[in-house]
Amino acid sequence: MAEEIKKEPPANFKITIDNITIEVPPGTTILNAARMIGPEVAPPAMCYYSKLKDSGGKCRTCLVEVAAGSTADPRPMPKLVASCRTNVMDGMVVKNVTSEKTLDARKGVVEFLLINHPLDCPICDQAGECHLQDLSYEHGVVQTRYEFKRRAFVREDIGPYIQLHMTRCILCYRCVYVADQLTDNRVHGILDRGDHSDISTYISKAIENDFSGNMIDVCPVGALTDRTFRFKNRVWFLKPMDAHRDCDKCCGKVTLWNRGDEVYRVTTRKDQWGEVQNDENGKPMWICNNCRFDKKQTSDWVIEKPTSINRHSVISANHYQVKVMPHDPLDKLLNGRSPLLLMDIHEESKVNQQDVHLDELFGPATGKTFNGEPLATGHNVTDIKEGVGANTQGTDSTNPGTH
Ligand code: SF4
Ligand code: FES
Numbered sequence: 321m322a323e324e325i326k327k328e329p330p331a332n333f334k335i336t337i338d339n340i341t342i343e344v345p346p347g348t349t350i351l352n353a354a355r356m357i358g359p360e361v362a363p364p365a366m367c368y369y370s371k372l373k374d375s376g377g378k379c380r381t382c383l384v385e386v387a388a389g390s391t392a393d394p395r396p397m398p399k400l401v402a403s404c405r406t407n408v409m410d411g412m413v414v415k416n417v418t419s420e421k422t423l424d425a426r427k428g429v430v431e432f433l434l435i436n437h438p439l440d441c442p443i444c445d446q447a448g449e450c451h452l453q454d455l456s457y458e459h460g461v462v463q464t465r466y467e468f469k470r471r472a473f474v475r476e477d478i479g480p481y482i483q484l485h486m487t488r489c490i491l492c493y494r495c496v497y498v499a500d501q502l503t504d505n506r507v508h509g510i511l512d513r514g515d516h517s518d519i520s521t522y523i524s525k526a527i528e529n530d531f532s533g534n535m536i537d538v539c540p541v542g543a544l545t546d547r548t549f550r551f552k553n554r555v556w557f558l559k560p561m562d563a564h565r566d567c568d569k570c571c572g573k574v575t576l577w578n579r580g581d582e583v584y585r586v587t588t589r590k591d592q593w594g595e596v597q598n599d600e601n602g603k604p605m606w607i608c609n610n611c612r613f614d615k616k617q618t619s620d621w622v623i624e625k626p627t628s629i630n631r632h633s634v635i636s637a638n639h640y641q642v643k644v645m646p647h648d649p650l651d652k653l654l655n656g657r658s659p660l661l662l663m664d665i666h667e668e669s670k671v672n673q674q675d676v677h678l679d680e681l682f683g684p685a686t687g688k689t690f691n692g693e694p695l696a697t698g699h700n701v702t703d704i705k706e707g708v709g710a711n712t713q714g715t716d717s718t719n720p721g722t723h
Contacts, residue, residue, distance in 0.1 A: 333410040337361050337384075338418045350403035350414055351382055359592060363416050364426075364455055366433070366540050367492035368404035369595055371604040375497050376404035379490060380429045381455060385422050388413035400425050426459045433490050434460065436471045437541065444488070446542030448555040448634045451594060452490065471515065478508065479527040481547050481613050482536060489519055489543035495535035502606055503529035519543070530569055533612040537588050537596060548613055549585040556634045558584055560627035565620060569608035571599060575627050576618070583616045592630065 332343035337354050338361040344353045352370070354362040363384055368376035376382075382404045386397035391411025400422060403414070416422055433452060441447045473486035491510060496519075499506040508521040521527060527535070536544050558577040565572045577585045588596040588607050596604045615621065629636040675694045678685055683697030 333408050333412070335408045335410075335412045335414065337414045338416050344408055346407075348408050350384060350386075350401070350406050350408055350412075351376075353408050354384075354403065354414075354416060355593065361416055362593075363403050363422075364451070364458075365404055365593070366451055366455070366490060367494060369494050369497070369538055370593070371596055371598075372494060372497040372538070373501060375494060377402055378492055379433070381426060381433075383422055383425050383429065385415040385419040386412060387415050387419075423459065427461060430455055430460045431465070434464065435466050436487065437490065438470075438487055440488075444542040445545045445550055446488075446539075449594075450542060451540040473518070476520075477547065478521050479532065481533060481609065482527060483545050483547050483550060484519060485543050485545065486519060488541050490541055491517055491519070492540060494538040494540070495519065495544055498535045498538050499527070499529075499532065502531040502534055503527075505529060530608050530610070531606055533609045534588065534596070534606050537590075540594075546585055546613075548616075553579060553584050556637055558635075560629065560635070562589060562624040562627050563621035564624065565611065565615065565622060567608060567611050570611060571603075571605045571607065572611060573599070573605050574607050574611055574621075576621060576623070578618065581618050583618055583621075586612045586615060589627070 331345075333346055333348070334341060334343055335350070335353050336342075337350070337357060340357050340361060342353060342357055344356060348356075351363055351365060351368060363382040365376070365379075366381045367378040368382060380402060382402055383400040384403045385400055386406075388394040389397055389412060390409035392409075394411070394413075403416075430452075434456060437452065441450070441453055444450070447453060471487065476484045476486070478484050493510065496506070496509050499508055507527060508519060511518050511520050533546070536546050555577065558579050561576045561578060563574055563576045573589060574586050575589050576583050577587065586607070589605060591597045596606060599605050673690060673694075676685070676689055677694070681689070681695065681697050683699065686696055686698040688696035
């Protein structure tokens, strides 16, 4: 009997995206393979969220062209595919930004998403960190062609911390997955079908679960906003900082959004895809409502460092970071001595005298100060207020009566 030849699947699949070839483990989606290459070729994703199981496949912003299905069957796929839901095959060739078809389709998807979405970026709390706003700048058209009545909903407070602005919702389901996968008791979901679809709390129950605040972070648009932050500030005026505290419910690792000493809001730490970061063990660092909504004092936190923000983001405007410190020749010059030693002016200077401490004088030093009267001071004309002291005419360098 002829021996059955079993072909082992290759350890890794080779995939080419926008002319860049990479090897990825079987089972990787095209979107994640593209993310491994980098943000230049990664398709946008409005509904996929790698930390939420089963997310993706709803918004169609991640469509790509598959120019060759695999080495075994190199025929192109007849339609564009959702890259967040399509696994790579060995030898697959994918076109994202190099495909006119893809860019054209993405333009259409953005136009669809904006049919009902209000153009209220100037007053929306999500402005500056809204994925739809970025997408419309990159792929949108200047004008709308839609002439029919748009969907509009009344704003609704769902729970003490979250406000739902359903008119802005793009029905990506991310918040539903957060409620399903992070909280014990999901009380909201998408009700009805098609144009009538609506995110709503079941029989008007409020979302009060300890981790419900994470829904705000995953919402790609301004549909779910933080009621403790709404209309308080624009994100690009705030300075984000990584901070942590000991928390018995969550990891306690957050981003604080400060203006001066005031903490305006607390969010999860985000990665370059706008998703919550993983910790060193690969676990997403979701945060609890206590850290997010109740710890709004800088003293509640241990500040680590300024959060690094993508330099293309409007939030990074006016943030400066020195990545590489310039070489400091002082150490070598001082032969290992601490530069602070130089600060002892009395020891180093021939002019300044040991017993004269200028920082302790209440006025300017005079000749007397250095000639035996170390506490003697003169007058500073600008310190004398009008009508005070010996000169009742006031102080003025042209006034001969000025001391
Ligand atoms: S509220 Fe936000 S997160 Fe929830 S479905 Fe709508 S757009 Fe997505
Ligand atoms: S990100 Fe793939 S369909 Fe939404």
